[in-house]
Amino acid sequence: MYTELQLLLHTPNCKPLTLWQQQRYLNPTPIITSVAFSKAKKANRQADLTVNCVDTNLLVSEKSLQKIVDEVLDNAFKFSEPGTPIQIRTQITAHHWMLNVRDQGRGMTAEQIAHIGAYMQFERQYYEQQGVGLGLTLVRLLTHLNQGEFAIESTPHQETTVIVMFPQTARLGESASCG
Numbered sequence: 001m002y003t004e005l006q007l008l009l010h011t012p013n014c015k016p017l018t019l020w021q022q023q024r025y026l027n028p029t030p031i032i033t034s035v036a037f038s039k040a041k042k043a044n045r046q047a048d049l050t051v052n053c054v055d056t057n058l059l060v061s062e063k064s065l066q067k068i069v070d071e072v073l074d075n076a077f078k079f080s081e082p083g084t085p086i087q088i089r090t091q092i093t094a095h096h097w098m099l100n101v102r103d104q105g106r107g108m109t110a111e112q113i114a115h116i117g118a119y120m121q122f123e124r125q126y127y128e129q130q131g132v133g134l135g136l137t138l139v140r141l142l143t144h145l146n147q148g149e150f151a152i153e154s155t156p157h158q159e160t161t162v163i164v165m166f167p168q169t170a171r172l173g174e175s176a177s178c179g
Contacts, residue, residue, distance in 0.1 A: 021145050023061050029053040031062065035069040036088055043077040053090045058097050060166055064142040071135040072101045072162045080105025097168045102161040108154040116140065
């Protein structure tokens, strides 16, 4: 999957478009809540999860949005302790829809954030981790494939907030035409 996304990102006229790029207008709230509650249940951390979403029409690939939320929450649950809060919030600014996922876990240094990339896991010698370290790299790639922006704000040993932003073109209930 990572190789396919890299190819799409670096090949301007790569055809056919995959499901990762097939954008349509959708309300992201049901997708976010479904993935969030499923991940919380799997981690046995339903009581730790808070979801506060704003309904809107967002032009994005549904498959990409699902994977973005899944990977960000996977990290939030994996790198924070049971009993600590995980907060999901969406908001609308003048030009963007924003997804914020905040956990009070291990946190990341500025150097770790700058080095997010394929096959990189941080402090593996200190913490047991599953996977190969592609989660946030996939989030970054999928966000960019859907004309979005990706950022991480973190304080080591305290908290991490992952921010995903997409252009806001129409609010729920307004007509939104594509093309």
